Amino acid sequence: MQKPAGEPEYLSGFGNHFSSEAVKGALPRDQNSPLGCPCGLYAEQISGTSFTTPRKLNQRSWLYRIKPSVTHKPFHPRVPRHERLVSEFNESTSSATPTQLRWKPVDIPESPTDFIDGLYTICGAGSSFIRHGYAIHMYAANKSMSGCAFCNADGDFLVVPQKGRLSITTECGKLVVSPGEIVILPQGFRFSIDLPDGPSRGYVAEIFGEHFQLPDLGPIGANGLAAARDFLVPTAWFEEASHPGYTIVQKFGGGLFTAKQDFSPFNVVAWHGNYVPFKYDLSKFCPFNTVLIDHGDPSINTVLTAPSDKPGVALLDFVIFPPRWLVAEHTFRPPYYHRNCMSEFMGLIYGIYEAKADGFLPGGASLHSCMTPHGPDTKTYEATIAVGENSEPVRLKGTMAFMFESYLIPRVCPWALDCPYLDANYYQCWIGLRSHFSSNNRSENGSPDVPGTTQVLSEDKGDA
Ligand SMILES: O=C(O)Cc1cc(O)ccc1O
Numbered sequence: 060m061q062k063p064a065g066e067p068e069y070l071s072g073f074g075n076h077f078s079s080e081a082v083k084g085a086l087p088r089d090q091n092s093p094l095g096c097p098c099g100l101y102a103e104q105i106s107g108t109s110f111t112t113p114r115k116l117n118q119r120s121w122l123y124r125i126k127p128s129v130t131h132k133p134f135h136p137r138v139p140r141h142e143r144l145v146s147e148f149n150e151s152t153s154s155a156t157p158t159q160l161r162w163k164p165v166d167i168p169e170s171p172t173d174f175i176d177g178l179y180t181i182c183g184a185g186s187s188f189i190r191h192g193y194a195i196h197m198y199a200a201n202k203s204m205s206g207c208a209f210c211n212a213d214g215d216f217l218v219v220p221q222k223g224r225l226s227i228t229t230e231c232g233k234l235v236v237s238p239g240e241i242v243i244l245p246q247g248f249r250f251s252i253d254l255p256d257g258p259s260r261g262y263v264a265e266i267f268g269e270h271f272q273l274p275d276l277g278p279i280g281a282n283g284l285a286a287a288r289d290f291l292v293p294t295a296w297f298e299e300a301s302h303p304g305y306t307i308v309q310k311f312g313g314g315l316f317t318a319k320q321d322f323s324p325f326n327v328v329a330w331h332g333n334y335v336p337f338k339y340d341l342s343k344f345c346p347f348n349t350v351l352i353d354h355g356d357p358s359i360n361t362v363l364t365a366p367s368d369k370p371g372v373a374l375l376d377f378v379i380f381p382p383r384w385l386v387a388e389h390t391f392r393p394p395y396y397h398r399n400c401m402s403e404f405m406g407l408i409y410g411i412y413e414a415k416a417d418g419f420l421p422g423g424a425s426l427h428s429c430m431t432p433h434g435p436d437t438k439t440y441e442a443t444i445a446v447g448e449n450s451e452p453v454r455l456k457g458t459m460a461f462m463f464e465s466y467l468i469p470r471v472c473p474w475a476l477d478c479p480y481l482d483a484n485y486y487q488c489w490i491g492l493r494s495h496f497s498s499n500n501r502s503e504n505g506s507p508d509v510p511g512t513t514q515v516l517s518e519d520k521g522d523a
């Protein structure tokens with residue numbers, strides 16, 4: 060159990076089978092569904108995987124609640140319609156473009172806007188109906204949700220706040236999530252988001268038909284990257300008072316539906332299981348990197364991965380670029396120029412991203428789709444070359460960028476392509492890259508005098 064200052068109580072661990080009770084004795088001890096539950100509660104199971112999913116992947120929880128979720132009036136399409144949420148990506152909802160795209164941070168709306176109304180889809184692939192694919196959304200909001208809870212039947216949300224804390228009430232209890240932390244809100248859980256700091260902005264990856272896992276560590280060994288014990292899960296919390304006209308807002312196939320009930324859905328007195336919302340503080344990440352030469356692939360910084368059916372190929376990886384030491388010798392240290400069969404959506408939580416001297420701002424975003432060339436901008440390239448061979452170890456400080464990377468190629472929503480925040484001049488950041496080619500200069504760094512390089516190489520050979 061942990062209780063950071065000003066926060067609710069949490070349980071810790073990743074993939075554990077947790078138990079929590081807000082009233083002692085409320086959790087049935089010997090079975091899941093007794094004829095009469097302790098304290099007169101109703102037993103209700105929430106399944107995050109099919110009943111027959113293999114045990115090591117199976118996720119479900121048992122909630123013991125004052126009234127069951129089913130006690131509500133019928134669902135109706137929400138009026139007015141939310142025009143900018145998409146969960147099926149095809150010609151009618153979105154378009155394909157290989158162009159490098161970059162967005163400036165959006166302004167926080169002036170009119171009252173809660174998390175639901177402030178959420179809008181940028182891009183995605185596949186479909187929530189066939190349980191395969193993902194959507195990338197962003198949100199900009201200024202007001203707490205009131206008298207309503209959100210429930211996403213389509214997929215799991217991975218929320219990356221960039222500005223403003225999220226105080227989230229879930230059926231399992233409360234989570235306070237600050238910029239620099241992330242939260243997973245699994246498919247089907249009801250939650251309500253308060254904004255204790257007012258203006259709030261951030262990013263959301265939604266995955267269909269999968270759940271996030273910790274990546275395998277391979278030769279890294281048993282420790283490193285995100286540690287299981289740093290994932291925090293809420294403890295049971297409930298409200299009992301009647302709530303006439305309480306609204307459940309259900310996202311179902313990208314559309315929003317509402318249903319009325321006369322009580323709060325946060326009426327779970329006790330629960331147990333392994334299907335739970337959780338948060339993670341990115342500053343706890345233990346990065347690994349090259350200690351001699353070259354720039355490692357970004358997969359080394361994977362926090363969570365949602366696998367596809369193909370080994371090593373992600374439906375969606377969540378990768379971060381945290382503060383760390385850059386020490387590589389005779390190496391171009393920023394990210395290399397590249398084209399990738401995977402598609403890369405990036406965001407910046409704070410600071411400056413190592414591949415972009417300017418234009419990629421906190422709260423902004425970029426999309427480099429399948430095989431679209433990208434890499435450091437001209438300023439970053441020139442500055443790196445100017446420092447040259449004798450670069451000392453450098454500590455990247457005060458920065459947190461991230462990437463959602465997928466093997467499915469995203470289609471982009473029309474409002475994301477038409478909006479004033481799209482940086483029409485993005486391509487200009489590379490146009491200044493000049494040719495340094497000279498057939499007379501064959502030294503590896505393109506410079507005739509390379510202090511130290513030859514000596515270090517021959518010392519290495521001598522040791523072997
Ligand atoms: O494109 C990017 O900025 C993301 C990225 C970072 C990196 O260090 C290596 C490869 C890569 O795609």
Ligand SMILES: [Fe+2]
Pocket residue numbers: 397399403427433
């Ligand atoms: Fe990249």
